[in-house]
Amino acid sequence: NAGVTQTPKFRVLKTGQSMTLLCAQDMNHEYMYWYRQDPGMGLRLIHYSVGEGTTAKGEVPDGYNVSRLKKQNFLLGLESAAPSQTSVYFCASSYTMGLAGLSYEQYFGPGTRLTVT
């Protein structure tokens, strides 16, 4: 099993350009997440999905859109990139989402390093 994969690994954008980050998982997980990680800030949840066709906002959703057309894929889009979106983006998936006392065991991808100039 590949686990969670992310493409691309690196990307440089100019301000105003758009792009889509792709996350794929082969563990048949219902739940998928997009985080961003900035120095000294830990990981902050952007959007998440509790199943195919559903998405929801996390802690820092502004400037991003997501789609979950297939259970195994979760896409993160930047419609008009800004320098403030320079970050490392991590995708994760899990069987459960910590509701009703269930666990938060998430499996993470290797990350995408995005620079917006």
Next chain:
Amino acid sequence: LAKTTQPISMDSYEGQEVNITCSHNNIATNDYITWYQQFPSQGPRFIIQGYKTKVTNEVASLFIPADRKSSTLSLPRVSLSDTAVYYCLVGDIASGGSYIPTFGRGTSLIVHP
């Protein structure tokens, strides 16, 4: 809000036991506490989770007092390869009212020879 607080950094030496404490004063009644490890240029990796008292696995132990307002990750006899950032994770309420996983800012552990 179930925000977490951890020390920013810690130093240790090979062979020592390391204890990292996370405060989560407003943790929800039914929430688990989960810890992750992250090496540079990699995604976080699950270490251990617990609800109350003590949990032990092959990597670490997790101590949770009765009031559950804090938890302590214990790494026995650390080695250089344990140098990493350690995050505790509990749930929180997002602006839209949903219950989401929320990472702390992490503790950077450096193990010296």
